[in-house]
Amino acid sequence: DSGVTQTPKHLITATGQRVTLRCSPRSGDLSVYWYQQSLDQGLQFLIQYYNGEERAKGNILERFSAQQFPDLHSELNLSSLELGDSALYFCASSGDLNTEAFFGQGTRLTVV
Amino acid sequence: DQQVKQNSPSLSVQEGRISILNCDYTNSMFDYFLWYKKYPAEGPTFLISISSIKDKNEDGRFTVFLNKSAKHLSLHIVPSQPGDSAVYFCAAGYQKVTFGTGTKLQVIP
Numbered sequence: 001d002s003g004v005t006q007t008p009k010h011l012i013t014a015t016g017q018r019v020t021l022r023c024s025p026r027s028g029d030l031s032v033y034w035y036q037q038s039l040d041q042g043l044q045f046l047i048q049y050y051n052g053e054e055r056a057k058g059n060i061l062e063r064f065s066a067q068q069f070p071d072l073h074s075e076l077n078l079s080s081l082e083l084g085d086s087a088l089y090f091c092a093s094s095g096d097l098n099t100e101a102f103f104g105q106g107t108r109l110t111v112v
Numbered sequence: 113d114q115q116v117k118q119n120s121p122s123l124s125v126q127e128g129r130i131s132i133l134n135c136d137y138t139n140s141m142f143d144y145f146l147w148y149k150k151y152p153a154e155g156p157t158f159l160i161s162i163s164s165i166k167d168k169n170e171d172g173r174f175t176v177f178l179n180k181s182a183k184h185l186s187l188h189i190v191p192s193q194p195g196d197s198a199v200y201f202c203a204a205g206y207q208k209v210t211f212g213t214g215t216k217l218q219v220i221p
Contacts, residue, residue: 002155033209042118042213043156043201056208090155100146101209103155 003027006091006104014112018079021107025072025093031055032074033094033101034066038087049074081111115139116204118212126220131189133215135202138183142204147176147187150199150214159200160187192219 003026013019025032034046045058049068060066063081068074078085088108092101117136125131133147143164148156162169162176162185169176175188189196199214 002157004155035211043211045208045210048208058208092155100158100161102158103148105153105155 002102002104004091004093004102004104006089006107008107009105010108010110012110012112013081015081015083017081017111018077019081019109021076021078021089021091021109023074023076023091023093023104025074025091026095026102029093029095029102030072031094031096031101032068032072033092034060034074034076035090035092036087037090037106038084041087043090046076078109083111085109086111114213115142116202116210116212118200118202118215120215121213122216122218124218124220125192127194128191131187131192131196131217131219133187133189133200133202133217135185135187135212136183137185137204139204139206139210140183141206142210144205145176145178145185146203146205146209147174148201148203148211149196150201156201189217192217194219194221 005024007022030051033048035043046060048056066076088106090106092103094101146161147159150156178185197219199216201214203211
């Protein structure tokens with residue numbers, strides 16, 4: 001158990017809909033990362049927050065947004081969903097900016 | 113723009129032999145490097161890291177080598193065990209962590 005909790009574990013939704021994925025980082029970790037893993041693809045970095053502030057942005061679509069709350073949990077919002085958004089979405093947390101990150105189990109999103 | 117590349121999507125090794133997983137990067141600003149291991153239906157788990165000021169780091173059966181001039185790092189697993197069968201991701205960090213596409217290692221008993 002990495003200490004990072006992601007909910008829900010599975011999500012099936014229709015095209016055009018909006019979903020929210022939630023991540024609770026390890027206790028004390030200030031940094032939260034979101035990654036997308038599509039079928040047969042590597043881990044694509046989406047966005048990073050550090051202590052509530054956006055720290056770095058990757059290839060995150062404009063239809064996607066994220067935030068980190070004062071209690072350090074984070075949410076990833078995906079809207080106007082398309083079939084191609086079906087993927088595993090991982091959240092990771094780390095205590096510092098330059099240390100290893102610990103990953104949650106992921107949320108498997110299926111858009112039908 | 114793939115800044116971290118793992119050019120071998122898969123690798124098969126006999127149990128007891130050495131597994132060598134390779135990774136190349138393009139961004140000279142990266143100052144730390146990590147290897148993660150991922151089993152199906154699980155999140156990646158951290159394996160070993162190396163700072164850019166070092167060229168080798170060992171942890172049990174796992175050794176990571178860094179060649180900064182070649183912008184290349186490798187993970188050596190000796191001896192390989194069937195339980196090592198997984199997808200291995202290398203990652204490089206500078207402000208944010210960038211992952212490679214992964215190499216699927218199969219250790220044959």
